[in-house]
Amino acid sequence: MASKLAQLQSKxxxxxxxxxxxxxxxxxxxxxQNKQFIQEPPTVEKCxxxxxxxxxxxxxxxxxxxxxxxxxVDCVKQLWKNRQELKVEDAGIAALFxxxxxxxxxxxxxxxxxxxxxxxxx
Numbered sequence: 001m002a003s004k005l006a007q008l009q010s011k012x013x014x015x016x017x018x019x020x021x022x023x024x025x026x027x028x029x030x031x032x033q034n035k036q037f038i039q040e041p042p043t044v045e046k047c048x049x050x051x052x053x054x055x056x057x058x059x060x061x062x063x064x065x066x067x068x069x070x071x072x073v074d075c076v077k078q079l080w081k082n083r084q085e086l087k088v089e090d091a092g093i094a095a096l097f098x099x100x101x102x103x104x105x106x107x108x109x110x111x112x113x114x115x116x117x118x119x120x121x122x
Contacts (some may be wrong), residue, residue: 031038039046079086113120 039050079090091118
């Protein structure tokens, strides 16, 4: 166990050194590749405009997402009606998906409690 911890520590040290050495260059390269998405000048008015555009774009996408949701519900209903024809592989995938959703729920609860496993701070 101690050897694994030492290996992990050395890998973390190597990763930290790599980021210290190459992080700035990567940042500059990333900004250069995506400069068409950067708004100049970065003013408060421009930020407000972009946030309103995002909000109303999301608002306009609700009907499409609503229809897609009901298509998915119909698909699940159809699968439930024909559950005798359901393969074990499909049931396993559905069970794993449900387990993943539960794990993300638990992780969210832990984060919401301030990274405690026992309960909320009172």
